[in-house]
Amino acid sequence: MKPVKDWFARLVKSDGIIGNGHFMVRYEDLPAIFRYWDNTYVFNTKRCIGLSLGNDPLSVVVLIYFIYKKINGYISSEILADKFPAFCDQILTLPDHLKEWRPDQLQLQLHDNPGWKTLKPGRAIKEFSGMILSSSGTTGKAKYIYFKHEDLLRNALNVVDRFGFSRGQRLFITVPVTHMFGLGVGVLPAVLASANIFLTGKANIIKFLEGHSVFTPHFTLVSPALCRMAITLKKKVHSRSLYISAGERLDTRSYEAFEDQFGELVNLYGSSELGAIATSPEGDNNKKERWEGALTPLQGIDIQLDKRYGEILCHHPASFTAYLDEEGCRMERSEWHLTKDVGKDCEANAFKVSGRIDHCVNRSGFLISLDEIESKLKGLFPEISGLIVFERPGDQNSGAEIIAVYEKSDAGGPSEEEIKLRSGKNLNKHLVPDAVYLVPEIKKLSSGKPDRNYMKQHITELAG
Amino acid sequence: MEETKKKIKDIIVKDLELSIRESDINDEVSLYDGGIGLDSIAIINLIVELENQFGISFDEAEINAKLFSNINTLAEFIQTKTNSDVLK
Numbered sequence: 001m002k003p004v005k006d007w008f009a010r011l012v013k014s015d016g017i018i019g020n021g022h023f024m025v026r027y028e029d030l031p032a033i034f035r036y037w038d039n040t041y042v043f044n045t046k047r048c049i050g051l052s053l054g055n056d057p058l059s060v061v062v063l064i065y066f067i068y069k070k071i072n073g074y075i076s077s078e079i080l081a082d083k084f085p086a087f088c089d090q091i092l093t094l095p096d097h098l099k100e101w102r103p104d105q106l107q108l109q110l111h112d113n114p115g116w117k118t119l120k121p122g123r124a125i126k127e128f129s130g131m132i133l134s135s136s137g138t139t140g141k142a143k144y145i146y147f148k149h150e151d152l153l154r155n156a157l158n159v160v161d162r163f164g165f166s167r168g169q170r171l172f173i174t175v176p177v178t179h180m181f182g183l184g185v186g187v188l189p190a191v192l193a194s195a196n197i198f199l200t201g202k203a204n205i206i207k208f209l210e211g212h213s214v215f216t217p218h219f220t221l222v223s224p225a226l227c228r229m230a231i232t233l234k235k236k237v238h239s240r241s242l243y244i245s246a247g248e249r250l251d252t253r254s255y256e257a258f259e260d261q262f263g264e265l266v267n268l269y270g271s272s273e274l275g276a277i278a279t280s281p282e283g284d285n286n287k288k289e290r291w292e293g294a295l296t297p298l299q300g301i302d303i304q305l306d307k308r309y310g311e312i313l314c315h316h317p318a319s320f321t322a323y324l325d326e327e328g329c330r331m332e333r334s335e336w337h338l339t340k341d342v343g344k345d346c347e348a349n350a351f352k353v354s355g356r357i358d359h360c361v362n363r364s365g366f367l368i369s370l371d372e373i374e375s376k377l378k379g380l381f382p383e384i385s386g387l388i389v390f391e392r393p394g395d396q397n398s399g400a401e402i403i404a405v406y407e408k409s410d411a412g413g414p415s416e417e418e419i420k421l422r423s424g425k426n427l428n429k430h431l432v433p434d435a436v437y438l439v440p441e442i443k444k445l446s447s448g449k450p451d452r453n454y455m456k457q458h459i460t461e462l463a464g
Numbered sequence: 465m466e467e468t469k470k471k472i473k474d475i476i477v478k479d480l481e482l483s484i485r486e487s488d489i490n491d492e493v494s495l496y497d498g499g500i501g502l503d504s505i506a507i508i509n510l511i512v513e514l515e516n517q518f519g520i521s522f523d524e525a526e527i528n529a530k531l532f533s534n535i536n537t538l539a540e541f542i543q544t545k546t547n548s549d550v551l552k
Contacts, residue, residue, distance in 0.1 A: 021529075204496065204504045204507050205504065205507055205508055205511070205527070206496075206507060206527055206528065206529055206532050207529060209524055209525075209527040209528070210527065210528035210529055212524070213524070213525045213528065214528075225504075226504075229504055229505070229508055232508050233508050233511060233512070235522075235524050235527075236524070237524050238524075383505070385503070385504070385505045
């Protein structure tokens with residue numbers, strides 16, 4: 001992986017912008033904004049500032065400032081902003097409304113983090129120069145992931161090379177910039193390439209289609225949920241955008257439908273700890289491989305499967321440096337990162353992801369991924385807004401039972417019987433749920449992910 | 465125009481099966497963010513129902529936040545669209 005040099009000088013000489021339809025910042029205005037912040041605020045680089053950010057141009061400017069100036073920042077969504085770890089001494093928030101503003105007077109709001117005062121200053125933080133992200137995983141317990149600024153940039157440069165982002169191109173980001181996907185595959189690669197950025201928060205189909213009409217992007221970052229919604233509407237968009245999705249993979253049928261309606265969709269495999277790891281192959285000749293989940297690692301990244309369980313191990317030259325605890329102390333990590341995903345078909349330059357290792361069950365001698373079942377059911381029933389699959393201990397003869405739980409949508413949806421019937425007809429018998437429950441709501445963790453443990457424990461009472 | 469507004473409200477209340485009364489939908493209140501709060505799925509269903517019940521088809525480029533900002537803008541657009549379809 002190459003080192004990243006002179007990126008800021010190149011960026012401010014470009015005529016690019018960061019916008020969202022309401023507010024716009026030109027890259028050429030960044031030096032004036034940064035001079036004002038340098039002269040107005042004291043950011044101690046040996047400590048860490050908690051950043052309460054949204055999906056807006058000013059939040060992106062703050063991220064660029066912290067990375068360029070090598071200030072430690074903990075990145076948090078403004079939705080979760082009441083909860084900052086004890087290693088943040090101050091919290092930075094952004095003004096609500098900016099109707100009229102000048103680059104040399106763009107004000108920020110800084111206040112002390114009350115939680116920090118009662119604890120020792122983070123020991124490891126003062127040796128660092130980087131950004132910290134949190135990852136709740138599936139358990140709800142936050143892990144703090146420390147990334148050196150330079151490694152975030154090297155990771156982003158790898159993405160630039162992989163997708164060929166270039167100056168003047170337009171990147172539409174519909175996913176949160178406070179997460180690694182939006183930051184490491186969207187914002188930072190666009191900045192390194194001096195490409196234009198268009199942002200939307202709380203993405204829905206209207207904002208998605210409007211962003212396309214207004215911004216005519218070359219690249220669009222989308223979530224799998226938005227892809228499914230877009231398929232349901234059955235509109236065709238005449239777009240030259242390459243769509244990039246991350247997280248759970250769409251099932252083959254949905255993948256095909258999305259590409260037919262909108263255009264080529266690349267699946268990106270990555271994590272908060274490692275950034276971008278691999279992508280599905282592009283081009284008409286690689287459609288089948290892409291739809292079936294084939295992935296190719298980005299430059300300099302090595303993948304292996306653990307011999308015992310098939311867990312994906314990854315060696316990444318620009319990955320995170322350490323996990324931190326609440327006080328900012330360093331926790332150990334290994335050189336080969338255990339992704340907690342199960343892989344298959346791993347060859348010299350390609351592999352596939354079956355699902356999370358803690359979401360796999362042995363069924364009649366087959367290792368079945370619950371994520372795969374979830375993905376296939378969502379593909380069969382795109383009108384369902386929330387659906388999870390988990391295992392429940394069965395009797396001695398049948399082994400574990402597979403349970404599917406879905407929540408009632410405001411606009412109705414299929415019955416439990418209909419789901420059982422259609423999944424029986426369309427899925428391999430090992431993938432068909434033993435029981436299907438409709439619940440009023442699937443409980444979520446603070447990260448927005450389903451609280452699987454809660455649902456597993458309370459399913460009988462919730463399903464009534 | 466009033467008839468069109470009434471029909472849109474009927475679709476929101478009856479066809480989307482939302483826990484909302486017609487009298488709660490002000491003509492100027494936002495349909496999603498900060499307004500009556502249609503979620504992502506409900507927005508899609510609203511578009512589909514409007515197309516079916518008014519016999520129109522939204523062009524992809526016509527679907528934008530301003531159009532769906534409230535009942536007034538939506539009714540005005542649908543009225544124009546249906547009139548232009550009749551003329552054709």
